[in-house]
Amino acid sequence: MQRPVSSLPLSQAVRLKLGSAGFQLTADLLDFKPDKLSKETGLSEEEAVEVLKAVKGGGGGGRGDISASLTALELLQKEEELRSIVTFSSQLDECLGGGIPVGKITEVCGVPGIGKTQLCLQLAVDVQVPQCFGGVEGQVMFIDTVGSFLLQRVTDIAAAAVRHCSLLAEDDEQRAAMETFTVETILSNIFLVRCHDYVELLAELHLLPDFLSQHPKIHLLVIDSVAFPFRLLFDELSQRTRLLNGVGQQLITMAINHNIAVVITNQMTTRIRDGQSHIVPALGECWGHAPTIRLLLQWEGSRRLATIFKSPCHVETTVQYQITPEGFRDADQSEMAHSKRPRMDTDQSAAEPKDTSS
């Protein structure tokens, strides 16, 4: 679908001029209007119009991914086929309509220590839950800009997930799936990249589509956190906004084209409004438009709350959750209000017959 310019039915002089201006393939000519093309190549306007007609007339444009339009029904069917990624907190999953949706960007913001990284690690394990348990059975790409991806914690969460699923295994299919759902395989399905500044992050995002094409089983991309490298660009806020817009666009494109869920983490910052200080998500108002769904994690007294505060398809609700040694879980209804996480919690989670993979 990329033809060399020399194969177009044009006169020799025109082809020479195109060649010397640097146009080798028809794909290069697609974005040009006739007046710009004539300026760049030195052709006259009529010749430029002729060139563009020749390009667009034959060869169908050179871009294979102009898809036919879809009806809303087809879109609905497509969405229903995609499973969501459970968070192992059934209340939050219920509010989200099953879990973190695939094909959309979800942002998690909160103050330090509230559990954003814990949620990300939990999702990185949950995306690998076998399909017979209601999971997506995919791999995950984890981009770590902060250095908080610690193997000890990932191993804990993975081991707890394996225990949880093995307790739920009822029939042969599920038992067979448990053979391949072990801590080792979970770790081997997490691809980790560490980025130390925003340049490396941009480079990684640029190379990501190729990586995703090579690994079609990846169904989750986690970036923890997007805010950390970009907040150092405090001098040129407009540049930062432009870069972030570009990042947002790239993430949306990847989410749709490669059928992945994108989860990003954001920090909080203080904003003075009407003489009072409020804590709001960082990176500015413009960034707020990029993610489809925004979750806010916050403290209330000694309780941890998760609020969906931006979503086109969910009601704004708040649920309580807790962070246990097993990972991200529902808050126990019978729990006394104290802030310390229980130390050895294995019997508590074993006794829970909750089927979170609904």
Place this chain on the structure above:
Amino acid sequence: MFMGFSLAFNTIIPDMFHQKLTHLHLPVDHQLPDAQTSTGLSPYQQQVFADCVERYHPAPPDDVSRSAGYFRCSGAFDVNKHTVRRTEVSGMNCDQLLLHPRVSAALRRDLQRLTGLSNSDVQQLITAAAAVCRRHPPITAQQLQHGVSGAQLRLGCPVLDCLLRGGLPVGGITELAGESGTGKTQVGLQLSLSVQYPAEHGGLGAGALYVCTEDSFPIKRLHQLIGEQVCLRSDVPADLVSSLRFSDHVYIEHTADLDSLLVCLTRRARLLLTRGLVRLIVVDSVAALFRTEFQADDWLERNRQLLTFSSMLHHLSQEFSTPVLCINQVTDVFSQSHNSMGPSLSTVSPALGLAWANQVMVRLMMSRLQGTVVRGDQSSALRRLEVVFAPHLARDGQNAAVWREGLRGVESWTSNRK
């Protein structure tokens, strides 16, 4: 004044591109601070480049400015104001510019014009540049497990190390906050000694850089701790302990203001780390400089400086796999509703606010409890070391006491003061 765009590429870029690009030259500010060479052009230099291309192509085409919005006609760019010098800029510097997704569209046109490369060639160039920028390709977590990672720096007391699940993580900022007199400096000193043990005994086999910003370094206490190391580290063979020359490997810096602190980190810390002489940085304390040097209205400037400082620490920590301990002061919390940063159980919270808290990976707090512990001829006020947040630790605490040999956890006491 001639200006242009010069690149020296490594072998990943094919030769034909190299040829086409070498006739362009980039002007750079003649003062290139050390910290910038590893990360690329400074924002100022990027602006210089943008203005140069603007001047080279004075009227950006409409669709370019609409899609990229990158080049602004911000007035005439006076070349003579800036000293320029033709330098060989490494491939990394310009890749930084080529990677901006918006800018790449605009630059593609200009590069095409300047170099005669076609659109797809430029795409290939950008991809190659991104590949150069990337330090490591993605690895799986399983490979991480088998690789060299996850080393930890033990504190020296098995009870406290159990609380920390091994010790301080390598590669990230650990903060220790508390009121005065709770023993934070003790922890800093103890870590400066424990880092010198070899890896099998929980150390990192190198020395420590101790940066004092407020009081002078407690050298007598350090000597006392050195003398009692055999008593504290009963898990290490005594001849190994006595063979280590502890005081030779603790590098002490006194910095009285912010500028000298930043200089110390950029020059001396980097030098010591590169030579492998230190693998621990202790800053005692972080709050002192930032609280005293700024007025209440200057919080914007203070945050800026704080971000610069912490990002420097973070980069050093990641690059050299070095734990960084920052000792912080506390501030009073008056109204519980405003302290939405924590579960609001205590009356004090670490100083420097949300901006600093966002940079910290592990936050620990030391507090003094009522009561004393007696052991032999020594007695110590009871303290509590708590984990406020950490990616791999539960929110938990452990009582401890300060003895002649250092800080030790007190096991049998389960004080139910939650």
